[in-house]
Amino acid sequence: MSGDVLNQLKSSLLELDMEGALAAARMVREDRQVAVEEAVAAVSEALKVVGSRFQEGEWFLTELVYAGEIAKEVMGLLSPLMETGAGGLGTVVVGTVAGDLHDLGKNIFINYARSAGFKVIDLGMDVNANSFVNAVKENSPFALGMSCLLTSTDGEIVKVVEDLKKAGLREKVRIIIGGAALTEQFAETAGVDAFAKDAITGIDIIRNWSGG
Amino acid sequence: MDFRERILAAMNHEEADRVPVMGLIMDPTTVNLVLEKKPVDFAGLLKRPVWGLLIRYLMNTNWFWRRMYYGNFAGSLKSAIKLGFDANWTIYSLMKLNREPESALGWAWHDPFGRVWELGRAPDGSMAVNYTRGLCETEEQWEAWVEQKKPVYEALIKNVRVFHKKLVEKYGERIYPIGYAAPGIFENSWQPMGFVNFTKMIYQKPDFVKRIVDFQTDLYMKYLDAVMESGVEVVLGGDDLGQKTGPLMRPELIEKLYGNSYRMVADRVHEKNKKFVFHSCGNIYQLLDKFVDWGFDGIITMEPTAGMDLGKVREQVGHKLVLVGNLDVSYLMVRGTREEVDDAVKKAIKDAGRGGGYILSTCHSHPFVDPKRLEWMIDSAHKYGKYPLSV
Numbered sequence: 001m002s003g004d005v006l007n008q009l010k011s012s013l014l015e016l017d018m019e020g021a022l023a024a025a026r027m028v029r030e031d032r033q034v035a036v037e038e039a040v041a042a043v044s045e046a047l048k049v050v051g052s053r054f055q056e057g058e059w060f061l062t063e064l065v066y067a068g069e070i071a072k073e074v075m076g077l078l079s080p081l082m083e084t085g086a087g088g089l090g091t092v093v094v095g096t097v098a099g100d101l102h103d104l105g106k107n108i109f110i111n112y113a114r115s116a117g118f119k120v121i122d123l124g125m126d127v128n129a130n131s132f133v134n135a136v137k138e139n140s141p142f143a144l145g146m147s148c149l150l151t152s153t154d155g156e157i158v159k160v161v162e163d164l165k166k167a168g169l170r171e172k173v174r175i176i177i178g179g180a181a182l183t184e185q186f187a188e189t190a191g192v193d194a195f196a197k198d199a200i201t202g203i204d205i206i207r208n209w210s211g212g
Numbered sequence: 213m214d215f216r217e218r219i220l221a222a223m224n225h226e227e228a229d230r231v232p233v234m235g236l237i238m239d240p241t242t243v244n245l246v247l248e249k250k251p252v253d254f255a256g257l258l259k260r261p262v263w264g265l266l267i268r269y270l271m272n273t274n275w276f277w278r279r280m281y282y283g284n285f286a287g288s289l290k291s292a293i294k295l296g297f298d299a300n301w302t303i304y305s306l307m308k309l310n311r312e313p314e315s316a317l318g319w320a321w322h323d324p325f326g327r328v329w330e331l332g333r334a335p336d337g338s339m340a341v342n343y344t345r346g347l348c349e350t351e352e353q354w355e356a357w358v359e360q361k362k363p364v365y366e367a368l369i370k371n372v373r374v375f376h377k378k379l380v381e382k383y384g385e386r387i388y389p390i391g392y393a394a395p396g397i398f399e400n401s402w403q404p405m406g407f408v409n410f411t412k413m414i415y416q417k418p419d420f421v422k423r424i425v426d427f428q429t430d431l432y433m434k435y436l437d438a439v440m441e442s443g444v445e446v447v448l449g450g451d452d453l454g455q456k457t458g459p460l461m462r463p464e465l466i467e468k469l470y471g472n473s474y475r476m477v478a479d480r481v482h483e484k485n486k487k488f489v490f491h492s493c494g495n496i497y498q499l500l501d502k503f504v505d506w507g508f509d510g511i512i513t514m515e516p517t518a519g520m521d522l523g524k525v526r527e528q529v530g531h532k533l534v535l536v537g538n539l540d541v542s543y544l545m546v547r548g549t550r551e552e553v554d555d556a557v558k559k560a561i562k563d564a565g566r567g568g569g570y571i572l573s574t575c576h577s578h579p580f581v582d583p584k585r586l587e588w589m590i591d592s593a594h595k596y597g598k599y600p601l602s603v
């Protein structure tokens with residue numbers, strides 16, 4: 001029985017069946033024959049498969065986004081029941097740099113990171129360097145993610161790196177960047193730790209960093 | 213051979229005297245730099261009590277908008293002429309200035325399709341705009357929006373017709389102004405409600421999505437007709453179908469939702485004996501065969517930062533598509549050295565220039581594209597682009 005529910009949860013997610021996934025999540029809530037943590041792990045496993053399918057070119061952005069939305073709804077039902085709360089893999093601070101009001105890539109990253117077990121502090125869009133530095137100071141994340149779609153705003157990333165250095169925080173946090181305007185070459189010159197060509201690659205990188 | 217003959221030869225996959233060079237100039241910052249004009253601090257003026265009121269009033273009147281927008285693209289064409297381009301794109305938009313507390317400057321444009329464009333300040337103080345979000349989150353909001361905007365769509369089509377025609381009449385003897393029918397059917401489907409919302413609709417409300425696509429196709433055909441009245445033999449159209457690593461949607465899904473619309477677009481352009489060049493940002497290798505199948509004559513953009521390589525594209529599609537592009541605007545045309553620009557032009561011509569069917573251009577435009585580097589690009593194109601090619 002418990003295996004059936006977990007299988008339904010996973011297969012519904014992988015078939016992009018929102019109703020099926022929510023029905024399974026409700027069963028977990030109501031019957032309590034499966035530990036919520038097991039159900040959350042099943043969601044996380046399913047999203048890993050989704051991520052692989054995307055990276056291998058088998059699935060496309062619409063499928064990645066919709067799977068993420070299903071996971072978000074399912075987690076909305078399951079997370080309140082977790083005793084220790086979600087986010088056991090560590091804290092990540094994320095935002096889109098100042099002058100940039102695009103958040104699709106950032107939000108996909110956040111959705112998958114939360115479902116994978118990270119605690120995510122979302123600073124939103126148009127975030128200035130000072131706010132990034134303060135968030136690192138206040139939350140002590142192991143990773144800071146910055147998104148940037150516009151070439152005109154990529155200089156903001158360099159500014160954040162410099163300000164973190166000045167605040168003595170650069171060595172305490174790993175920095176990952178992503179977005180249409182950015183390249184591996186830019187990441188090297190900006191002095192960040194990693195560039196992610198897409199949200200799923202970003203999740204793989206922070207998962208490696210956290211040892212999760 | 214003049215610029216028009218050069219462009220048309222390329223569009224017919226013939227070798228002209230040299231590879232033609234097209235400009236994508238549209239940003240006031242670039243125009244001001246090229247024409248040595250003092251930038252207008254539009255954002256600053258908006259904040260001033262009297263000027264702000266006046267600008268807000270004027271901007272939202274059709275006659276002032278038309279004049280201002282025409283002036284902007286007249287500047288783009290003058291800049292492109294001064295730099296020595298053979299062609300430049302011309303794009304029309306109709307926006308309304310609205311209070312936007314979340315925006316950095318407190319103001320944003322709303323377009324008639326239901327999109328919000330963030331109003332920002334370019335490096336020289338000129339205004340810069342970027343799409344940020346949609347205004348219609350639900351089916352009901354979308355229905356109400358398009359119903360309310362019907363008179364605006366009529367005004368828009370009328371403005372488009374006048375705008376492109378006037379630019380061709382005024383500048384067509386000195387440059388080839390290629391009208392761009394934008395935004396396209398795909399962008400107009402999803403952007404008014406945001407990508408996540410639209411994605412949910414695809415899975416949960418397919419009939420509604422079909423209604424949106426049908427509506428936008430019908431509107432786009434009128435828009436396209438209006439652009440084509442300029443008399444120019446080539447028309448640009450487009451939709452950003454790609455993201456950094458591949459198409460935004462499964463190609464089969466794009467075919468299902470938009471295939472017929474794109475075929476209708478290509479057919480309509482061909483009925484008028486014109487050529488259709490499709491703009492799409494992102495990584496679009498998986499869609500190239502679709503473009504051929506839909507009847508497109510060419511593609512423009514092919515962003516290097518999304519992994520697009522002209523040589524690979526040519527290898528995949530041969531001469532079934534004219535290629536327009538694809539010099540990088542993230543580094544090369546912003547901070548690249550003279551030698552790097554020279555090498556990139558040489559490579560582009562080598563990869564795509566043989567047998568005609570190639571027009572050199574940047575892959576896009578934005579306020580940080582440096583006019584000096586545009587000059588280098590043109591110089592190098594003249595140096596290496598002479599037919600028969602020796603690169």
